[in-house]
Amino acid sequence: MSKYGIRHSDKCSSSELKEFREKVKNFIDKNNLPYKKIRSFNCFGGQVCIYTGEKLERMPLKLRRRLLAYRESYGKYVGKPEHIAELKKRGADELWERHNEPIIEVQKYSVYRADNWEEESDYLKEKMEKNEI
Numbered sequence: 001m002s003k004y005g006i007r008h009s010d011k012c013s014s015s016e017l018k019e020f021r022e023k024v025k026n027f028i029d030k031n032n033l034p035y036k037k038i039r040s041f042n043c044f045g046g047q048v049c050i051y052t053g054e055k056l057e058r059m060p061l062k063l064r065r066r067l068l069a070y071r072e073s074y075g076k077y078v079g080k081p082e083h084i085a086e087l088k089k090r091g092a093d094e095l096w097e098r099h100n101e102p103i104i105e106v107q108k109y110s111v112y113r114a115d116n117w118e119e120e121s122d123y124l125k126e127k128m129e130k131n132e133i
């Protein structure tokens with residue numbers, strides 16, 4: 001661990017990660033907390049992500065773009081008929097739309113091996129019981 005706190009480049013060994021993952025899984029099973037999937041990573045000194053399977057929507061920080069229609073290199077148009085008509089009218093190769101629709105994500109909770117396990121377990125139990133993020 002660096003003097004500035006935990007970093008992504010701080011790695012743990014696979015045996016430490018496996019041990020921490022088992023500790024988290026046993027805690028979740030013992031407390032009957034709902035989860036769909038558990039993934040572990042050796043970054044941040046050991047990280048375990050618990051996925052609940054719930055879908056969340058969050059607003060994007062800036063406008064995004066969506067490709068509506070385009071013309072392939074050999075001349076074929078791809079897209080909905082109304083978008084292809086607009087593309088031909090403009091004489092362009094691509095037709096894009098700007099939007100800010102919500103981003104759909106799967107809810108997850110992250111716990112870290114480098115932190116105090118008692119505090120992490122209290123946080124995890126509290127959040128998963130309330131089903132908050």
